[in-house]
Amino acid sequence: xxxxxxxxxxxxxxxxxxxxxxxxxxxxxxxxxxxxxxxxxxxxxxxxxxxxxxxxxxxxxxxxxxxxxxxxxxxxxxxxxxxxxxxxxxxxxxxxxxxxxxxxxxxxxxxxxxxxxxxxxxxxxxxxxxxxxxxxx
Numbered sequence: 001x002x003x004x005x006x007x008x009x010x011x012x013x014x015x016x017x018x019x020x021x022x023x024x025x026x027x028x029x030x031x032x033x034x035x036x037x038x039x040x041x042x043x044x045x046x047x048x049x050x051x052x053x054x055x056x057x058x059x060x061x062x063x064x065x066x067x068x069x070x071x072x073x074x075x076x077x078x079x080x081x082x083x084x085x086x087x088x089x090x091x092x093x094x095x096x097x098x099x100x101x102x103x104x105x106x107x108x109x110x111x112x113x114x115x116x117x118x119x120x121x122x123x124x125x126x127x128x129x130x131x132x133x134x135x136x137x
Contacts, residue, residue, distance in 0.1 A: 005058070054077070
């Protein structure tokens with residue numbers, strides 16, 4: 001099963017829509033509630049990162065019998081130092097984004113904690129691709 005969502009940068013009013021829709025779908029598929037929570041937290045963090053940092057992005061979700069695979073692709077500034085960005089509390093969010101309660105520097109670390117596999121590719125000035133895999137044990 002494949003689903004795709006489009007995200008507009010800066011549109012905080014819609015941040016979380018994709019993760020909310022996925023949560024409903026996974027419940028309908030009787031996925032374990034603890035797994036749903038992990039998947040939705042990781043996706044929400046990625047969704048907010050696109051809204052906060054990129055011009056636009058796409059979320060592709062593939063639900064297979066043994067796993068959920070999520071690919072978040074954005075057109076944005078990219079991540080110059082992925083290792084640094086993975087540190088809890090490190091943030092490049094603007095002051096405006098921080099004033100809205102986002103940009104605490106926990107997005108990528110929370111994605112890592114809640115996915116069984118995380119892969120990040122980024123090119124400064126072009127964008128970022130984050131891939132999340134959660135096994136359905």
